[in-house]
Amino acid sequence: MHLARVIGTVVATQKATGLEGVKLLWVQPLDRQQQSTGVPQVAADATAQAGPDELVFTIASREAALALPQTFVPVDLAIVGIVDDVQDLEERV
Amino acid sequence: MHLARVIGTVVATQKATGLEGVKLLWVQPLDRQQQSTGVPQVAADATAQAGPDELVFTIASREAALALPQTFVPVDLAIVGIVDDVQDLEERV
Amino acid sequence: MHLARVIGTVVATQKATGLEGVKLLWVQPLDRQQQSTGVPQVAADATAQAGPDELVFTIASREAALALPQTFVPVDLAIVGIVDDVQDLEERV
Amino acid sequence: MHLARVIGTVVATQKATGLEGVKLLWVQPLDRQQQSTGVPQVAADATAQAGPDELVFTIASREAALALPQTFVPVDLAIVGIVDDVQDLEERV
Amino acid sequence: MHLARVIGTVVATQKATGLEGVKLLWVQPLDRQQQSTGVPQVAADATAQAGPDELVFTIASREAALALPQTFVPVDLAIVGIVDDVQDLEERV
Numbered sequence: 001m002h003l004a005r006v007i008g009t010v011v012a013t014q015k016a017t018g019l020e021g022v023k024l025l026w027v028q029p030l031d032r033q034q035q036s037t038g039v040p041q042v043a044a045d046a047t048a049q050a051g052p053d054e055l056v057f058t059i060a061s062r063e064a065a066l067a068l069p070q071t072f073v074p075v076d077l078a079i080v081g082i083v084d085d086v087q088d089l090e091e092r093v
Numbered sequence: 094m095h096l097a098r099v100i101g102t103v104v105a106t107q108k109a110t111g112l113e114g115v116k117l118l119w120v121q122p123l124d125r126q127q128q129s130t131g132v133p134q135v136a137a138d139a140t141a142q143a144g145p146d147e148l149v150f151t152i153a154s155r156e157a158a159l160a161l162p163q164t165f166v167p168v169d170l171a172i173v174g175i176v177d178d179v180q181d182l183e184e185r186v
Numbered sequence: 187m188h189l190a191r192v193i194g195t196v197v198a199t200q201k202a203t204g205l206e207g208v209k210l211l212w213v214q215p216l217d218r219q220q221q222s223t224g225v226p227q228v229a230a231d232a233t234a235q236a237g238p239d240e241l242v243f244t245i246a247s248r249e250a251a252l253a254l255p256q257t258f259v260p261v262d263l264a265i266v267g268i269v270d271d272v273q274d275l276e277e278r279v
Numbered sequence: 280m281h282l283a284r285v286i287g288t289v290v291a292t293q294k295a296t297g298l299e300g301v302k303l304l305w306v307q308p309l310d311r312q313q314q315s316t317g318v319p320q321v322a323a324d325a326t327a328q329a330g331p332d333e334l335v336f337t338i339a340s341r342e343a344a345l346a347l348p349q350t351f352v353p354v355d356l357a358i359v360g361i362v363d364d365v366q367d368l369e370e371r372v
Numbered sequence: 373m374h375l376a377r378v379i380g381t382v383v384a385t386q387k388a389t390g391l392e393g394v395k396l397l398w399v400q401p402l403d404r405q406q407q408s409t410g411v412p413q414v415a416a417d418a419t420a421q422a423g424p425d426e427l428v429f430t431i432a433s434r435e436a437a438l439a440l441p442q443t444f445v446p447v448d449l450a451i452v453g454i455v456d457d458v459q460d461l462e463e464r465v
Contacts, residue, residue, distance in 0.1 A: 001303075001320060001321035001322070001354065001355060001356055002318070002320055002321065003289075003319075003321065006182075007125075007181060007182050007183065008179060008180045008181040008182050009179075009180045010096075010150065010174075010176060010178075010179050010180075011176070011177045011178040011179070011180070012150065012174035012175055012176050012177055013175075013177055014140050014142050014174065014175040015140065015173060015174040015175075016139035016140055016160045016171070016172075016173035016174065017139075017160075017162075018160070019173060019174060024094075024150075024174075026179060026180075026181070028125070029318065030318075031318050031319070032286075032307070032318070032319050037318055038318075039095070039122065039123075039124050039125070039130055039131075040096075040124070040125050041094060041095055042094035042095065042096065042150045043094070046295040046296075046353065047293050047294065047295055049293050052182050053182060057289065057291065057303075057321045059353055059354060059355040060340075060355050061153075061154050061155070061156075061340050061341065061355060062154070062155050062156065062340070062341050063340075063341065063343075063344055063353050063354065063355045064156075064353075064355075065156055065159075066344075066351065066353060067295045067296075067297070067353035069296075072159065074139065074152055074156050074157075074159060074160035074171070074173050075094060075152060075156065075173075076094060076152040076153050076154060076156045076157075077094055078295070078353070079295075080294060080295035080298060080353050081289075081291035081293065081294040081295065081298060081303075082291055082292075082293040082294075083289060083290070083291050084290045084291055084292055085289075085290040086287060086288075086289050086290075086305060087287045087288045087289075087290070087305075088286060088287040088305070089285075089286050089287050089331050089332060090286065099275075100218075100274060100275050100276065101272060101273045101274040101275050102272075102273045103189075103243065103267075103269060103271075103272050103273075104269070104270045104271040104272075104273070105243070105267035105268055105269050105270055106268075106270055107233050107235050107267065107268040108233065108266060108267040108268075109232040109233055109253045109264070109265075109266035109267065110232075110253075110255075111253070112266060112267060117187075117243075117267075119272060119273075119274070121218070132188070132215065132216075132217050132218070132223055132224075133189075133217070133218050134187060134188055135187035135188065135189065135243045136187070145275050146275060154246075154247050154248070154249075155247065155248050155249065157249075158249055158252075165252065167232065167245055167249050167250075167252060167253035167264070167266050168187060168245060168249065168266075169187060169245040169246050169247060169249045169250075170187055192461075193404075193460060193461050193462065194458060194459045194460040194461050195458075195459045196375075196429065196453075196455060196457075196458050196459075197455070197456045197457040197458075197459070198429065198453035198454055198455050198456055199454075199456055200419050200421050200453065200454040201419065201452060201453040201454075202418035202419055202439045202450070202451075202452035202453065203418075203439075203441075204439070205452060205453060210373075210429075210453075212458060212459075212460070214404070225374070225401065225402075225403050225404070225409055225410075226375075226403070226404050227373060227374055228373035228374065228375065228429045229373070238461050239461060247432075247433050247434070247435075248433070248434050248435065250435075251435055251438075258438065260418065260431055260435050260436075260438060260439035260450070260452050261373060261431060261435065261452075262373060262431040262432050262433060262435045262436075263373055280396075280413060280414035280415070280447060280448060280449055281411070281413055281414065282382075282412075282414065308411065309411075310411050310412070311379075311400070311411070311412050316411055317411075325388040325389075325446065326386050326387065326388055328386050336382065336384065336396075336414045338446055338447060338448040339433075339448050340433050340434070340448060341433070341434050342433075342434065342436075342437055342446050342447065342448045343446075343448075345437075345444065345446060346388045346389075346390070346446035348389075357388070357446070358388075359387060359388035359391060359446050360382075360384035360386065360387040360388065360391060360396075361384055361385075361386040361387075362382060362383070362384050363383045363384055363385055364382075364383040365380060365381075365382050365383070365398060366380045366381045366382075366383070366398075367379060367380040367398070368378075368379050368380050368424050368425060369379065
């Protein structure tokens with residue numbers, strides 16, 4: 001899973017079957033210092049509770065679809081947790 | 094899922110079984126500023142409505158095949174939504 | 187799917203079960219200008235018709251195996267189409 | 280599989296169904312010289328024994344979920360071994 | 373599939389269920405000139421015959437697990453062939 005920050009939303013009315021009613025968030029992957037790295041992606045929210053600017057972690061591929069409550073949703077990225085804290089060993093010193 | 098723009102079409106008469114009649118679009122992945130990033134890919138269109146120059150989002154891997162109406166189509170990328178609007182939190186300020 | 191060019195063949199006599207008789211082509215991924223990008227990969231040919239120097243498109247992962255006629259072939263990349271033409275919107279102008 | 284080092288833990292109380300009770304470790308992928316390469320990821324621990332600063336190897340995608348004892352856990356990365364020793368041929372000379 | 377060279381072995385006594393008795397090789401992906409590219413990975417050997425310094429090709433993801441004789445092995449990379457020869461079209465001239 002990857003750490004990411006919710007940076008926006010994606011609005012789409014014409015969608016593939018199964019995506020109706022699925023809220024699509026725009027998430028930015030983060031590096032060890034929680035700075036942006038790579039390209040933002042569109043994710044479904046399997047926690048149903050992720051809000052703007054929140055620190056989350058995401059799963060990709062087949063697991064993303066399986067994490068959602070509906071039977072089949074054509075997604076390849078889902079938010080599966082809202083991060084309370086990241087404990088980095090190096091920062092302990 | 095990734096944001097992408099439809100930049101063309103791919104014509105192929107000799108194809109693997111299952112790809113007959115599948116329209117193949119050429120899509121360019123986009124970064125946060127909706128500029129081109131990375132290499133264009135070939136995608137099937139699960140919305141059946143994506144046209145040239147349109148802003149879309151795509152799913153990859155096994156989910157791409159499952160998003161299409163046919164039983165089995167050998168694809169690993171599909172357009173699953175046509176984007177009306179991307180709301181970027183940073184642009185609100 | 188990715189555009190690629192057939193740049194050679196790979197010969198291997200000691201192979202995993204299921205790969206006997208599968209022709210292995212060496213393919214080079216291409217960018218928008220159809221120049222080489224990234225590292226060449228080894229692909230099975232699901233079209234049974236791809237030849238040297240041909241422009242093709244490939245699928246990756248589980249779909250690659252499913253595209254082949256045999257029941258199970260341990261491959262993660264397959265050529266699924268021979269490209270007749272790529273129409274790039276930008277070149278129309 | 281990739282070599283990685285456990286660099287911390289991720290705490291999340293709001294999680295997708297199936298992630299309750301799963302310990303989430305933060306792991307840093309390593310290169311041939313066992314230096315950090317790429318972005319840290321969040322992994323479940325299928326060995327149940329990985330601790331801080333430990334050298335491990337991880338599996339990604341669907342296999343990660345299958346490696347865990349529970350029926351379905353929405354993860355796409357799991358630690359599947361704790362590395363005792365890496366023998367590099369080049370270092371033999 | 374990717375061309376790679378066997379560069380060592382990985383020793384791990386504490387492993388996830390299913391990995392007992394699986395020999396883990398350390399493989400370095402190669403580019404067109406058969407030079408090292410990217411980060412070495414840990415692979416199971418589905419040929420049962422790959423040795424040190426050998427040129428091989430590997431499959432990734434779900435197919436890797438399916439290539440092995442055992443029912444379920446939690447791996448995401450397997451050696452599926454030992455390469456006798458790579459014929460590069462450009463070198464013919």
